[in-house]
Amino acid sequence: MSDRTVAALSRSLAQGEFSSVELTQDYLSRIALHNKGLNAFITVTEELALAQAAQADAQRAKGQHGPLTGIPIAHKDIFCIQDVRTTCGSKMLSNFIAPYNATVVERLNAAGTVTLGKTNMDEFAMGSSNETSFFGPVRNPWDNERVPGGSSGGSAAAVAADLCAIATGTDTGGSIRQPAAFCGITGFKPSYGRISRWGMIAFASSLDQAGPISKSAEDAALMMNAIAGPDSRDSTCVEGAAPDYMSTLNDSLKGLRIGVPRQHITKGLGAEVEKALQEALKVFESLGATVQEIDLPNNHLSVSAYYVIAPAEASANLSRFDGVRYGYRCDKPVNLEDMYKRSRSEGFGDEVKRRILVGTYALSAGYYDAYYLKAQRIRRLIKQDFDAAFKEVDIIIGPTTPHTAFKIGEKSDDPVTMYLEDIYTIGVNLAGLPGISIPAGSTSASGKALPIGIQLVGSDFAEAKVLNIAHQFQLHTDWHKQTAEV
Amino acid sequence: MGWETVIGLEVHVQLATHSKLFSGSSTTFGAAPNTQASVFDLAMPGTLPVLNEQALRMAVKFGLAVDAEIGRRSVFDRKNYFYPDLPKGYQVSQLDFPTVGKGSLEITLEDGSTRVIGITRAHIEEDAGKSLHEDYQGQTGIDLNRAGTPLLEIVSEPELANAKEAVAYLKKLHSIIRYLGISDGNMSQGSMRCDANVSVRKTGSTELGTRAEIKNINSFRFVEKAILHEAQRQIDILEDGGRIVQETRLYDADRDETRSMRSKEVANDYRYFPEPDLLPVVIDEAYIEAVRAELPELPNAKRERFVAQYSLSEYDAGVIASSREMAEYFEEVVTICADAKLSSNWVTVDLQAVLNKQDLEIEQSPISAMRLGELIARIKDQTISSKIAKTVFEAMLDSTQSADEIIESQGLKQVTDSDAIEKLVDEVIAGNPEQVEQYRAGKEKVFAFFIGQAMKASRGKANPEQLNALLKQKLKA
Numbered sequence: 001m002s003d004r005t006v007a008a009l010s011r012s013l014a015q016g017e018f019s020s021v022e023l024t025q026d027y028l029s030r031i032a033l034h035n036k037g038l039n040a041f042i043t044v045t046e047e048l049a050l051a052q053a054a055q056a057d058a059q060r061a062k063g064q065h066g067p068l069t070g071i072p073i074a075h076k077d078i079f080c081i082q083d084v085r086t087t088c089g090s091k092m093l094s095n096f097i098a099p100y101n102a103t104v105v106e107r108l109n110a111a112g113t114v115t116l117g118k119t120n121m122d123e124f125a126m127g128s129s130n131e132t133s134f135f136g137p138v139r140n141p142w143d144n145e146r147v148p149g150g151s152s153g154g155s156a157a158a159v160a161a162d163l164c165a166i167a168t169g170t171d172t173g174g175s176i177r178q179p180a181a182f183c184g185i186t187g188f189k190p191s192y193g194r195i196s197r198w199g200m201i202a203f204a205s206s207l208d209q210a211g212p213i214s215k216s217a218e219d220a221a222l223m224m225n226a227i228a229g230p231d232s233r234d235s236t237c238v239e240g241a242a243p244d245y246m247s248t249l250n251d252s253l254k255g256l257r258i259g260v261p262r263q264h265i266t267k268g269l270g271a272e273v274e275k276a277l278q279e280a281l282k283v284f285e286s287l288g289a290t291v292q293e294i295d296l297p298n299n300h301l302s303v304s305a306y307y308v309i310a311p312a313e314a315s316a317n318l319s320r321f322d323g324v325r326y327g328y329r330c331d332k333p334v335n336l337e338d339m340y341k342r343s344r345s346e347g348f349g350d351e352v353k354r355r356i357l358v359g360t361y362a363l364s365a366g367y368y369d370a371y372y373l374k375a376q377r378i379r380r381l382i383k384q385d386f387d388a389a390f391k392e393v394d395i396i397i398g399p400t401t402p403h404t405a406f407k408i409g410e411k412s413d414d415p416v417t418m419y420l421e422d423i424y425t426i427g428v429n430l431a432g433l434p435g436i437s438i439p440a441g442s443t444s445a446s447g448k449a450l451p452i453g454i455q456l457v458g459s460d461f462a463e464a465k466v467l468n469i470a471h472q473f474q475l476h477t478d479w480h481k482q483t484a485e486v
Numbered sequence: 487m488g489w490e491t492v493i494g495l496e497v498h499v500q501l502a503t504h505s506k507l508f509s510g511s512s513t514t515f516g517a518a519p520n521t522q523a524s525v526f527d528l529a530m531p532g533t534l535p536v537l538n539e540q541a542l543r544m545a546v547k548f549g550l551a552v553d554a555e556i557g558r559r560s561v562f563d564r565k566n567y568f569y570p571d572l573p574k575g576y577q578v579s580q581l582d583f584p585t586v587g588k589g590s591l592e593i594t595l596e597d598g599s600t601r602v603i604g605i606t607r608a609h610i611e612e613d614a615g616k617s618l619h620e621d622y623q624g625q626t627g628i629d630l631n632r633a634g635t636p637l638l639e640i641v642s643e644p645e646l647a648n649a650k651e652a653v654a655y656l657k658k659l660h661s662i663i664r665y666l667g668i669s670d671g672n673m674s675q676g677s678m679r680c681d682a683n684v685s686v687r688k689t690g691s692t693e694l695g696t697r698a699e700i701k702n703i704n705s706f707r708f709v710e711k712a713i714l715h716e717a718q719r720q721i722d723i724l725e726d727g728g729r730i731v732q733e734t735r736l737y738d739a740d741r742d743e744t745r746s747m748r749s750k751e752v753a754n755d756y757r758y759f760p761e762p763d764l765l766p767v768v769i770d771e772a773y774i775e776a777v778r779a780e781l782p783e784l785p786n787a788k789r790e791r792f793v794a795q796y797s798l799s800e801y802d803a804g805v806i807a808s809s810r811e812m813a814e815y816f817e818e819v820v821t822i823c824a825d826a827k828l829s830s831n832w833v834t835v836d837l838q839a840v841l842n843k844q845d846l847e848i849e850q851s852p853i854s855a856m857r858l859g860e861l862i863a864r865i866k867d868q869t870i871s872s873k874i875a876k877t878v879f880e881a882m883l884d885s886t887q888s889a890d891e892i893i894e895s896q897g898l899k900q901v902t903d904s905d906a907i908e909k910l911v912d913e914v915i916a917g918n919p920e921q922v923e924q925y926r927a928g929k930e931k932v933f934a935f936f937i938g939q940a941m942k943a944s945r946g947k948a949n950p951e952q953l954n955a956l957l958k959q960k961l962k963a
Contacts, residue, residue, distance in 0.1 A: 080532045093531065100525050102532060201531040205762035234534050235764055313762055316564050319575020320529040324628065336626075340568055363566070363757035372759060 006166050006219040010067045013060065020060070020070025024053035024114050027072045031116065031163050034486050037144060040158040042077050042135045043085050044117035052114040059112060067222050069112030074164035076155050077118035078125055079105050080199040088201045089121040089133040092321045092328045092347035102199020103231045104168055104210050111226040116164050119154030123349045124318065125175055125203040127151050128421050131412050132351040140182060141484035143448040146405040149179030155213045156183040161486045166223060169213040172203050173306055174425025176211050177437035181400035181453025184439045184482060186470065187213045188220040191461045192432035193238040196231030202317040204310035207429045216480055217438065217470035221245035224463065238461065248464045249471040254288035256469065259393030263299045264424055270403040276441025276452040277399055283476055294389045294396065298381045302427040303419055305382070308362045308375035315359030321347065354415065383431040390459040395469055399424055400437040400453035404445070424455060434458045434466045439479035451482070488689045491717040493652050493682055494644035497659055498637045499669045500613070500677035501544045507612045507636035508535030508578065515675055519629035527634045529573035534763050541636035542767060544668035545585045545610050546777045548638060551662050551784055552605050554589025559768050562761040567754050570628050571615035581758045584609035585767070592786060593654040594804060603655050604643035613637050644683065644694060649713040653706050656680060657808070661785050665810045673704050680709055684716045686724065696730040700744050703737050712737040716744050788813055796826030805834050811848045815855045822859025825866050832862055836879060853882050861889035869893065870900050871950055902949045904956070910948060911956045914939045925961055936961070
């Protein structure tokens with residue numbers, strides 16, 4: 001198999017080149033071979049996968065199949081799967097067997113996908129490097145010394161290393177797009193409210209959004225068709241059916257107005273990333289698009305606002321992990337307070353504790369106005385900046401990250417430097433917009449190729465447009481076809 | 487100079503929805519522990535709330551019944567604190583933008599006068615579960631059946647001047663929520679709970695004193711007792727030159743005292759912030775009007791109608807209208823017997839005495855409205871006297887027979903045959919010549935003796951008016 005995109009595998013399955021069971025066995029053996037080095041999976045669900053694959057083959061034999069029937073998938077370990085361990089990368093949930101399915105999982109199951117397992121992630125999705133996982137860091141398939149990005153690092157590494165055909169991820173401040181950029185694949189965060197959060201363990205409820213991590217924009221569209229749309233179990237989902245994301249992939253880019261944020265091209269941006277961006281813009285121009293500079297004047301405030309709002313929400317979201325009903329409970333508590341304190345101190349890692357403390361502080365009496373309310377005001381300003389920009393342009397394109405993948409341990413002692421790696425992605429979450437990272441270049445370090453990603457940001461609920469533009473770029477470039485040698 | 491008490495009440499009313507505020511679990515009371523707890527109620531990771539529209543509708547209904555402002559955009563907030571029966575580690579409530587804003591409630595005091603008490607707000611929130619400390623040696627059991635049950639917390643202005651006013655306010659609130667059908671208001675089962683903020687100040691002062699919040703008051707009687715006790719405790723402290731500490735106190739009904747529960751040193755900072763899992767609730771005019779159209783006739787309107795339609799006294803009308811069930815019972819009785827005054831007396835005096843004695847609600851009355859109406863109809867058409875009616879009423883309590891069946895089987899039908907009565911009168915006069923002499927000599931008090939004798943002879947069945955007239959006539963002769 002040279003082309004392992006979902007689209008290609010789906011065609012092969014349809015033509016009977018191989019069965020879903022055979023395809024699944026192939027992936028399972030790749031996982032057996034490579035996961036030890038990459039640590040991309042926390043749990044491999046071999047039995048479930050083979051049963052689902054057999055069922056997919058039976059469906060196909062009956063003619064009841066869709067584009068995802070029999071496609072091996074991996075789920076970020078933040079999505080609840082009934083009767084499967086769901087850890088969220090934490091010791092706190094290392095023994096937690098979910099009693100129900102997330103909507104995303106339920107819909108993908110219904111579409112016929114085959115669940116290979118649960119992928120590694122930063123603990124409770126808090127991190128940009130996958131180093132905060134209780135289950136150890138994930139390694140970047142392009143260079144084992146480097147991080148895959150985070151928090152959906154396991155999903156990104158698994159797709160990049162062909163340990164699955166496609167994977168789910170979640171993105172609160174860049175957690176799909178940044179690892180996609182670091183691993184040379186496609187990562188799409190839809191608009192807030194487009195995909196149900198039911199069954200997706202909450203980090204920051206007003207920012208969290210699920211999305212595909214894939215080998216192409218076309219594959220992302222295939223998954224979006226299965227998972228997007230309203231859900232009565234999530235009140236923050238938008239009403240109205242989602243469109244068919246496949247039908248507009250081939251729309252022409254003639255006359256497309258591209259905006260490049262002045263604030264993204266600064267001295268903090270790595271030269272090789274800037275060069276890749278400029279090359280990509282030339283490709284778009286050759287396809288009939290025009291490029292202009294735009295302003296996102298408050299973008300520099302996005303990281304600060306995010307690191308108040310997200311921890312504030314997280315401080316409440318993580319209160320339920322108290323050792324009472326499920327999850328980790330300390331050994332021999334002497335009383336209630338002891339049980340709370342030790343269960344939470346022992347069950348959570350440092351980054352999670354740091355954010356709970358920050359969030360608790362920001363919400364405290366006397367500090368609420370200065371931190372939480374002010375951050376919410378900045379959030380509105382950032383949204384207004386985007387709204388103003390989208391009056392002039394159809395899409396905003398810039399770098400996904402300032403640099404390529406950094407080394408494991410390089411930034412883990414300095415949280416603030418780590419947080420600044422998300423400078424281009426966070427504003428998109430604060431504004432609730434759709435954003436995709438696609439491979440657009442490569443650089444080399446210590447003799448190893450490292451991929452570069454660019455980010456395309458659309459206006460509210462313009463997912464179809466974003467996927468269309470990304471797909472057109474991929475029809476005319478080969479960056480997304482480059483694979484890591486594992 | 488004396489002291490005056492200032493009281494504000496916070497009343498939690500459990501809304502009578504079929505399912506919980508944010509999940510589809512049943513709210514039925516008394517099920518086996520944790521059988522009514524869904525993945526959301528257990529705060530399983532990844533679960534999300536979905537607002538129960540019925541709860542919102544009930545809150546709006548209450549708001550309209552107390553002429554309150556309805557929040558056009560109400561916002562749910564998270565109130566953060568750790569407790570084992572609070573599974574999410576936060577309670578979803580409404581802080582700055584409650585569904586019900588400022589309103590008012592008219593209360594009637596014992597002397598018949600009325601006062602209008604301000605309602606500050608009423609907000610929707612979820613209940614916690616229960617911690618069970620008994621039966622688990624050295625451990626605590628958690629029952630989450632109640633977790634997520636919808637509550638409406640109704641907050642009054644600090645305008646109640648004494649314990650009796652507080653009870654009148656609470657009773658009026660109870661009456662209204664029952665009328666609206668938004669809660670069963672059962673205090674012993676906890677579907678209506680009351681916290682009282684009590685402070686005292688020198689008579690005539692306009693500043694509020696430091697208050698104590700008294701929790702755990704679960705009957706009308708205890709509200710009165712708890713407030714009286716607490717006000718006296720504060721007065722005693724102040725008169726001794728002490729200071730009141732702002733704190734939460736628990737009412738202990740067995741000892742009839744309040745005691746400190748938690749002091750302000752360990753007061754929680756609840757770190758409220760808007761609940762990001764729920765969108766603000768926008769209520770438009772059409773929704774409000776639709777709810778208004780569902781409002782039943784409320785106690786005050788009903789009382790006025792009873793006065794106008796049935797010529798009842800304000801007092802009787804008020805007593806009957808205070809309970810929706812009693813008003814419905816009364817009107818059914820009137821429909822059957824066509825005598826509102828008699829109906830009012832029988833319902834508020836005789837029947838009420840039985841209900842009080844047997845500790846029953848009117849909807850559990852051993853005598854249905856239809857049976858009572860038929861009994862009163864027999865008084866009205868003179869089949870029986872009022873006195874015999876009491877006997878029939880007593881008999882009805884222990885049987886399912888109708889008034890007519892009892893009158894028939896026990897031969898209680900009033901004697902109105904004038905020949906029969908004349909015969910009785912003649913016999914009594916003939917049998918008591920001495921008394922006849924006394925009467926005729928001017929000792930008119932003896933008349934009662936003749937009535938008594940004649941009634942006794944008729945076993946109470948003689949028509950009293952006829953007997954009276956005939957005796958007078960015969961004794962004169």
